[in-house]
Amino acid sequence: MPVSWTLLIVLAMAAAGFVIGRSRVLAAAGGDSRKLHSRTSYYGWNIALFTAVPALFLIAIWLFAQPGVDRWVLAAVSLALAVAGLGLSLSRTAPDFRARNAVETFVRGLLILCSSIAILTTAGIVLSMLFETGNFFSQYPWQDFFFGTTWSPRFGGGSELGILPLVWGTLYISVIALAVSIPIGLFAAIYMSEYASHRLRSIAKPLIEILAGIPTIVYGLFALITVGPLLRDYFAQPLGLGSSGSSVMTAGLVMGIMLIPFVSSLSDDIINAVPQSLRDGAYGLGSTRSETVRKVVLPAALPGIVGAILLAASRAIGETMIVVMGAGAAARMGLNPFEAMTTITVKIVSQLTGDTDFAAPETLVAFALGLTLFVVTLGLNIVALYVVRKYREQYE
Known part of the structure; x- marks a missing residue:
């Protein structure tokens, strides 16, 4: 299965989870949003995030680490993870569930992850240069490199x-x-x-x-x-x-x-x-x-x-x-x-x-x-x- 199809299916499941989550929590509250701990949109976003983000993260990591992997295996594992996230988040959806807290914690984690990418990238660049520079100095004298005029x-x-x-x-x-x-x-x-x-x-x-x-x-x-x-x-x-x-x-x-x-x-x-x-x-x-x-x-x-x-x-x-x-x-x-x-x-x-x-x-x-x-x-x-x-x- 092409990766693009897998991405579309995961995103469609997240969108469906958003709509189902809002409808389900409103039905449980008897149509009165005042009985809910959070706004209805937070319940939908909680389901959408837990459905899409882990699966998309798995696809990105898998394609980076194992670019030649069987795409059907990748699709099966990713969709299984999306279904698990959808089922878990739906099972927690109730009027007294603190959906806003869960969404904000999830988003804060994503922001921390994005902030860490720049730091980890810099560390990776420096470490790769240090490793190869060490190989160079094992073959060429550092005195001649730093003080040579030719x-x-x-x-x-x-x-x-x-x-x-x-x-x-x-x-x-x-x-x-x-x-x-x-x-x-x-x-x-x-x-x-x-x-x-x-x-x-x-x-x-x-x-x-x-x-x-x-x-x-x-x-x-x-x-x-x-x-x-x-x-x-x-x-x-x-x-x-x-x-x-x-x-x-x-x-x-x-x-x-x-x-x-x-x-x-x-x-x-x-x-x-x-x-x-x-x-x-x-x-x-x-x-x-x-x-x-x-x-x-x-x-x-x-x-x-x-x-x-x-x-x-x-x-x-x-x-x-x-x-x-x-x-x-x-x-x-x-x-x-x-x-x-x-x-x-x-x-x-x-x-x-x-x-x-x-x-x-x-x-x-x-x-x-x-x-x-x-x-x-x-x-x-x-x-x-x-x-x-x-x-x-x-x-x-």
Whole structure:
């Protein structure tokens, strides 16, 4: 039996249980709903939830753990569980049954389960990376990985897998991107929230947010075709700094443009959330609009603004396509912003694509790179949290 049929049958049983439960409890109360402990809809939902949710949960777990199982066996077990839930919930349906308490407890359990999925998923990702990273370090010295300055993977032996050139390229490109996006995005947010008219704001904000909906491959093409040649012809070559359109500056500028709506839109919402009473108090004390923005609004909105900047930084560190098409794939360390460099994410993709031996250190190194990226992002979160808490104490 197809799984879709099983799902439809389970949902139909739940719907029928909802109707039967309401009718049955009303009949038991003589048609007077005032004699019931809970509203009639709670009795119906109690039956529907106990009929559908366990069966649907079983189907999801079974398909995930045993995707090749006989579908007739899965259908039989699921329908049997649904029938059992329907019968049990119907047997408890009576005017004095605390249906509302049962439904709310059931729903609270579902909410806890959904909340746990994100935590368990994060734990699973970290544990999988730790396990594979351990396999990598059992084949390659950790000193050479963390302190090596050469990245030269060669399948078959003789690889040099130093991460420092990749870390340098990641940070260099991210710093340029943030140097572009943070001032522009923050100033745009301040203008739209504190100075712009309602009509201008209603037009400007959606136009800025369009940037967030553009696929990164389009930004990559923009970097490759337009920005790269422009920087090469008008800056790099005249200054004698390079002759390639793929460079750190190309990727950083385009990535900064991509990040503007993340900083601008989030900061705008956060600044608008500052209570108007704070502004009115500042105006009443004789502050100008600019003084109110600098000394009252921005300090009050700082925790949220730091969060917006942190989101932009995480996007910059994890971006891949713009780096591939704008900065190239050369793993090197240098200060020239018009040279081609690469990032950790690009090398993770390159090491895991194509015909690869997943037992070789040249492939397992991708998991070590991913774990390093995770630690760097976690460090950014910790630093931002410390800054926000310290400033909030001073402000309060």
